[in-house]
Amino acid sequence: DAGVTQSPTHLIKTRGQHVTLRCSPISGHKSVSWYQQVLGQGPQFIFQYYEKEERGRGNFPDRFSARQFPNYSSELNVNALLLGDSALYLCASSLGINSYNEQFFGPGTRLTVL
Amino acid sequence: AQTVTQSQPEMSVQEAETVTLSCTYDTSESDYYLFWYKQPPSRQMILVIRQEAYKQQNATENRFSVNFQKAAKSFSLKISDSQLGDAAMYFCAYRSAKTGNQFYFGTGTSLTVIP
Numbered sequence: 001d002a003g004v005t006q007s008p009t010h011l012i013k014t015r016g017q018h019v020t021l022r023c024s025p026i027s028g029h030k031s032v033s034w035y036q037q038v039l040g041q042g043p044q045f046i047f048q049y050y051e052k053e054e055r056g057r058g059n060f061p062d063r064f065s066a067r068q069f070p071n072y073s074s075e076l077n078v079n080a081l082l083l084g085d086s087a088l089y090l091c092a093s094s095l096g097i098n099s100y101n102e103q104f105f106g107p108g109t110r111l112t113v114l
Numbered sequence: 115a116q117t118v119t120q121s122q123p124e125m126s127v128q129e130a131e132t133v134t135l136s137c138t139y140d141t142s143e144s145d146y147y148l149f150w151y152k153q154p155p156s157r158q159m160i161l162v163i164r165q166e167a168y169k170q171q172n173a174t175e176n177r178f179s180v181n182f183q184k185a186a187k188s189f190s191l192k193i194s195d196s197q198l199g200d201a202a203m204y205f206c207a208y209r210s211a212k213t214g215n216q217f218y219f220g221t222g223t224s225l226t227v228i229p
Binding site: 033035040041042043044045048055056058088090092097099100102103104105106107108110 | 118146147151156157158159160161164205207209210211212213215216217218219220221222
């Protein structure tokens with residue numbers, strides 16, 4: 001079975017632009033979470049979605065938004081990009097939202113904002 | 115908010131030797147999970163080991179084991195018989211058992227394995 005997949009692998013944008021990152025969870029997984037990993041830091045939680053509803057939100061500005069589709073894939077959108085948005089964006093999927101559900105991470109999308 | 119601290123930005127170990135990575139955390143909760151994740155240069159986060167706070171017995175997965183000290187809020191990872199493939203960033207993470215919708219990660223420890 002395929003693991004969590006993310007696209008694109010790398011992305012270069014300029015300040016002020018908008019970006020959409022995509023994530024496909026493991027088959028059967030209904031929850032998707034997004035994390036931002038700035039160089040030299042640990043991942044920071046952005047969103048969690050379950051059954052197409054937002055179930056958790058980290059301390060990120062409203063420029064960050066996300067959604068989950070009926071097939072449980074997800075998109076992360078970032079508007080008005082800033083240099084500080086440059087990071088590795090990780091997606092993780094799990095069967096459900098219970099804390100004992102293991103989360104499986106994708107390989108990430110490397111976003112560079114110039 | 116929960117915080118996770120990894121005080122060793124870099125560690126090195128000789129191949130076949132043992133190394134211990136440190137992690138401390140701060141929480142007011144009594145029920146939670148602790149994790150060690152490995153992130154090789156390929157960037158994919160891989161679960162190494164997991165510990166439930168209500169279990170007194172330390173978790174073990176082959177060459178990987180933890181020393182969980184709940185009262186001290188300490189959660190160290192021991193890697194025995196280190197192999198070249200163990201070289202990676204290692205992240206300690208906390209997850210609440212009640213509001214388990216997010217991980218809190220430490221800043222990571224970069225492990226180098228010397229042949």
